[in-house]
Amino acid sequence: MKPIDARIIRNKPIAPDCYRMQLKPSKPFKTAIPGQFVHIRLTKGYKLLLRRPFSIYNITDSGNIEIVYQVLGKGTEFMTSLKPGNKVDILGPLGNGFRINNQTPVLVAGGVGVAGLHLLLKRLAKRHKDIYLLPGARSKDKLYCLPDLKKLCQHITIATEDGSMGSKGLITTALSKFLSKSEIRPVRAKSEMVIYACGPKGMTEAVRQIAITQKIPTQLSLEERMGCGIGFCRACVCKVKNYADAKAPACANALAGRSAGKQDWQWATVCEDGPVFEASQLEPQMNTDRHG
């Protein structure tokens, strides 16, 4: 895996604290799977030392990459200063993405987590008539990319924590309510649907619990503080069931041979084994989010 140069084509705010950036890699991206990410080295200097991982929001016809980032820390703050023509260095596409099947898709996004679901939505729209999307955020101004999403999906249920748009409360509460209704048309049994979720740790953990309780096949894209991005440093770990117990086929290959004997659980890397995991593979995740 060799880093390649990428030139900034566009970098514009789409909300008060959120930007959309288009990058032209020196080799065009052709093959990214939804849910995969790019790992960006912002400067060659020593100030922002580590790479920053971003979900691939979109791939243009010419093979450019688009990402959507929320300004949360020093790295993303620096990114807002990048101008068209500036160069960064990227590794990617990395990680195991979402697996698309024929089940009726229900997508759940928390905040900037929509950035991790847009490419999936785009691919799903090619084979599914009915796709259900539940985006949630703290407030209306943090519901990013809605115009893009509306183009690809007719069934959208919104929740905001302050009630400024959609129902008031958490998106996971809205998901429970949504699942209790039987109006999801082509679905007769819960096993006929699949939930895809991306968002902060507290949210993906709540979705995991719903998935397990209601026995709904679910794929979760997890977040963790990352080092190398390719599985070597073992910094970005999450708790998974022991490989021998994990029946889900999801990252079976990734985890094969890494089982630590007879332990009841083991660590998997978010960067290489994930970032997408089957809910049934995961142990309860600790909420260590920096931003709550």
Added chain:
Amino acid sequence: MKPDTKVKVGPLTLKNPVIVASGTFGYGAEFSREIFANINKVGGFITKTITLKPRRGNPPPRIVETPCGIINSIGLENPGLERFCADYLPYFSRFKTARIVSVGGEEPGEFNEIIKTLARRKGIDGFELNISCPNIKKGGVSIAQSPDVTRQIVSRVRRLTGLPLIAKLSPKVTDISVIARAAIDGGADIISLINTVSAMAVDWERRRPCLGNITGGLSGPAIKPIALKMVRDVVTETRAPVIGIGGIMTAEGASAVQVGTFNLIDPAGAAGLADGLTKLLKKRNIKSLRDIIGTLENPV
């Protein structure tokens, strides 16, 4: 003419002085062809530390960026000796560079057990004794803080193998040359230094430490001046062969070094340094790297 980058460090001969540090490239299994080729370009490859029994390591977050550095607290997560031999060593032994296994433990007996087993296996060119990990509760850095325990562990291991033995030291001591002397007295061939510097970072808004383990080890350019001073201390006091570690990100100034943090930023970085070194020597018209090692002079 291509400059000669070959170096001799104690009994180890390296094709160039760039060694990938422990914990930054795993054990060499499951490498892509590209990374395999890159590792073969560097002078040496040190595995992630192996302990006798598997270790799960510390809870996340395990990494945080700080000014010009990173703090990590992986906690020696590793599959243990048995699985290392079965699943990883066959891959590791295929590398065409100096193949060094990093060995850790909570007590002296653990080091013995591991070296006893590995000394019988083919495909290993040396051992690095990790007696300085800041991220485990027992053993770890406490060993390299005591000259007596350091000497004891090295001397017991020395009897078990004729392969080059490197003792990796911690900066968390009053006088590192005393520990280096103890390691050499115990039979170490080479001293590598420094391991990461004990450190922590806090998220004041959440009133929480940034790392799951609260504290960790600082690495990267931030610690290079500290490492350089300690390398000088050890070299002037003991004349022992030394491998420098800490914040190496460019080819300039390298003699025999380990590269750690930079591998996390750029998996092709260390191989690039090895190439860069050749170019640098050519530019400065230096025929052999060995000509300039140990030539640092005192200010007039």
